């Protein structure tokens with residue numbers, strides 16, 4: 001039976017693992033005539049980089065990450081510093097994931113896949129896994145290893161099996177152990193790296209790509225390669241550990257005015273942008289500590305990455321950025337996403353099953369059942385304590401819940417000393433108790449979700465309606481507070497924090513900076529007046545209809561997105577929030593820029609000041 005064994009450090013404390021964020025800047029490949037502009041972003045050191053402030057070209061904004069890979073960094077260096085350190089975990093029953101994020105054309109596929117001459121993270125990581133397996137098999141006689149792969153793409157919100165291209169959209173399910181599984185997904189056993197190559201290369205050709213104005217061969221889907229390593233003990237108690245490595249090449253966020261997308265490309269782009277927007281919402285919820293209602297289910301991508309963000313995997317995110325000016329706003333958005341992702345904390349555990357030896361026929365049957373990429377954990381004879389829900393997914397237990405849990409534990413204790421038939425009866429009771437727990441948990445989750453939704457709506461409405469006219473100039477800060485109020489209300493009481501507090505010494509990312517224009521007094525009066533009107537309009541809009549469509553790309557815009565984006569700035573932002581695209585597309589930012597410019601040019605006495613918004617609320 002499967003069990004989750006917490007990973008402890010030397011002092012016996014349960015280990016957590018922060019998402020490691022690396023940023024890779026690709027070399028300049030813009031047209032010759034654009035070269036005079038120079039790059040808009042550059043590295044300052046092994047961890048820091050700076051980007052020009054679009055609100056004031058004389059300023060730059062600095063970011064700090066775990067690693068910064070400059071333009072000259074080789075594929076080997078990226079692998080050694082960012083990926084190699086996490087691969088050994090897979091051989092110890094833990095999960096790990098590497099995902100490439102960034103705008104279209106910034107080098108994600110180059111980083112993950114590479115070319116024949118410059119192989120990327122995927123071939124290097126798989127080779128490393130086979131090398132580690134060989135070493136461990138040589139040094140540890142009692143263990144045997146089996147390696148397998150699955151490969152899928154999420155195209156237009158459909159999960160497609162790249163190893164079996166004729167298959168239809170596959171469902172995503174969660175098993176009783178909270179593992180995300182895809183029934184029907186091909187799982188191919190691998191004996192060596194060349195075996196992997198033979199399956200992977202043709203499957204990669206099945207991935208949907210197309211040419212856009214920004215990338216000759218642009219990925220139109222998110223591709224996820226899963227390498228599964230099962231480590232089985234040859235001797236009793238026949239422990240079995242299952243580790244998975246997810247290697248993810250995300251599709252890039254796209255600004256459709258620049259990609260020139262139309263028709264089917266535009267539809268693909270809408271699906272890509274929406275799933276990346278959900279990814280961003282997931283990161284925001286994790287940072288706000290609202291793990292009870294993290295919107296993983298809002299897109300297939302986030303559902304599949306559930307384990308990598310706020311879950312049990314050791315995760316590395318490689319954010320790819322481009323130096324050309326035409327990518328400026330995409331780079332800016334990607335850096336802000338990377339900056340907030342580095343606060344996410346995962347809780348790794350070892351996935352282990354323990355079993356008595358089974359007869360040949362059963363062994364064969366179980367081997368076949370494990371073919372869909374799932375751990376083979378449906379063994380009947382149990383020699384150890386049964387599996388409990390992982391700490392991450394444990395909700396505060398209601399009295400009824402805990403009594404069932406106690407019963408379950410007591411039964412499992414009894415099982416250790418009982419003869420075979422009794423054990424089987426007890427196992428049945430255990431299974432029933434587990435089902436009861438599951439039902440109770442689902443009910444509880446549902447209630448929690450309802451409660452937090454109600455809190456959110458009530459909090460949002462009262463904050464917006466309760467504002468006096470005289471407070472209009474404070475709009476930016478007030479909505480900031482409103483947003484924070486919402487996240488506090490939605491936070492479940494017993495949830496462990498998943499956000500590391502901001503380090504005092506840390507370079508403030510751009511996200512926490514806002515540049516505002518201070519106009520002359522005459523203009524100021526007029527602006528205040530317009531702000532009042534806009535605030536009133538926005539207040540009414542939010543109260544009447546908490547959900548709107550983006551006028552630009554017609555995707556659904558939620559209340560919290562509006563308030564979040566209003567916190568970033570001035571009057572023009574208030575105006576632009578009415579037509580905001582939830583994918584964070586550059587349209588909004590360019591509109592914002594035009595409005596700020598036109599306001600500033602009307603005043604000769606514009607003074608620019610950098611103000612820092614209040615630090616992120618700590619838990």
Ligand SMILES: Nc1ncnc2c1ncn2[C@@H]1O[C@H](COP(=O)(O)OP(=O)(O)OP(=O)(O)O)[C@@H](O)[C@H]1O
Nearest residue numbers: 026027104105106107108109110215218219251252
């Ligand atoms: N580090 C690098 N060194 C040299 N060339 C690079 C590098 N990174 C990217 N490139 C080149 O830039 C182009 C675009 O890269 P790539 O296709 O990997 O982008 P992408 O982010 O995957 O785009 P999309 O999201 O549209 O698929 C390719 O021609 C690639 O070879």
